[in-house]
Amino acid sequence: MHQVIDMAGVDLLQANQAGADRNRAQFDRWGMTCLNVMSSPGAGKTVLLEKTLEALRDHLKIAVIEGDMTTQLDAERLRRCGVPVIAINTGRSCHLDAHMVAGGMHQLEREHSPEQFDLVFVENVGNLVCPAEFEVGEHAKVALLSLTEGEDKPLKYPVMFREADCLLVSKLDLAPYLEVDLGQIEANVRQLNPNASIIPLSAKSGEGLELWFEWVQQQVRRVRSQQPQVVL
């Protein structure tokens, strides 16, 4: 979080929230569920999405809005999974905001029929601080914490762990080589957030992935049951 009041005295967080609410209403009209995926750089968001697209693309119609500061590297990786990927370069911005995601939604609308999609993943910029404060219109927030980052991170970066609906503890395959206590990570998260789903997993070994896939599908069912039913 840097400056939150702009030159004209506008509260940027409040303006962002209004934009996020508009985005969510649009996703609801399209009958789409939006999940905002956030973590530190290198915690494994992109490889998790690769595995998720491979596993779920025959059951759900999925798109991705991919946020990166400068490159198209992650967008290219995910396009290889055969789903539409809208790439947003944030330039010097350390997070996606509602306005940027609205731009991605307009592109989705121009290039595809958005009503066909069940689910859109927003992959945020790798940053454990700022993305948690800028809602983009998601129905649920997913945070990844790599096991390699250590037990203390929920306490040191509380906003992300307080806001998350689902916490994925990634790189579980490295557990034998680390002196990190998974139980302590869970206890630290629970201090801040009693209700989040906590799923330890490894995109490499596959451990825990089925629980994550089931959580994603539950979200789609939950959100759909709350969305207005459009009679075509």
Place this chain on the structure above:
Amino acid sequence: MHQVIDMAGVDLLQANQAGADRNRAQFDRWGMTCLNVMSSPGAGKTVLLEKTLEALRDHLKIAVIEGDMTTQLDAERLRRCGVPVIAINTGRSCHLDAHMVAGGMHQLEREHSPEQFDLVFVENVGNLVCPAEFEVGEHAKVALLSLTEGEDKPLKYPVMFREADCLLVSKLDLAPYLEVDLGQIEANVRQLNPNASIIPLSAKSGEGLELWFEWVQQQVRRVRSQQPQVVL
């Protein structure tokens, strides 16, 4: 980077730069070298500083300015190494800025004789994006990239890797368990920054630490040779 112009139209980055220059001039008057240590959360800044303080505290008089959003966890760890640690809680801010560090310098002045110190480490908030844009008065920037974060991070977060005077590739002990190409990390950094020192190391195994300790001592010698000699 969020908003860089404040309500009164002040360019925040320019104002920060002026504050950083003032801080650096004060460090120079004190005869102190300041190193700004930055990385993603969990890349190993604090454990590296623990090892560094243990190795160098008999040769150099060292203090630490420790930036954390909310807790004193890292400050307490470093105090156990027997050096003065000034803790700065940044609250919702995702980086230290020159103004915050100036506050830490005032505290150092009140509680200690700052002229006695050779070296101060500033441990920044864990964030691979914003700290690189906000100079705090350092004589050199040190960036850590954990090997677990992958080869692509220099390309995806270019500001940090362009600005760094020294890049430490940490957690080298995990190399046998990762499919990460250290040579590719180095090549990606070199695209952006031909001159940075690149030191792969592991605080756990000790590999590479001697090179890092030597780099730190070189910086102290380099900076001291450029500082005005105060006749007492």
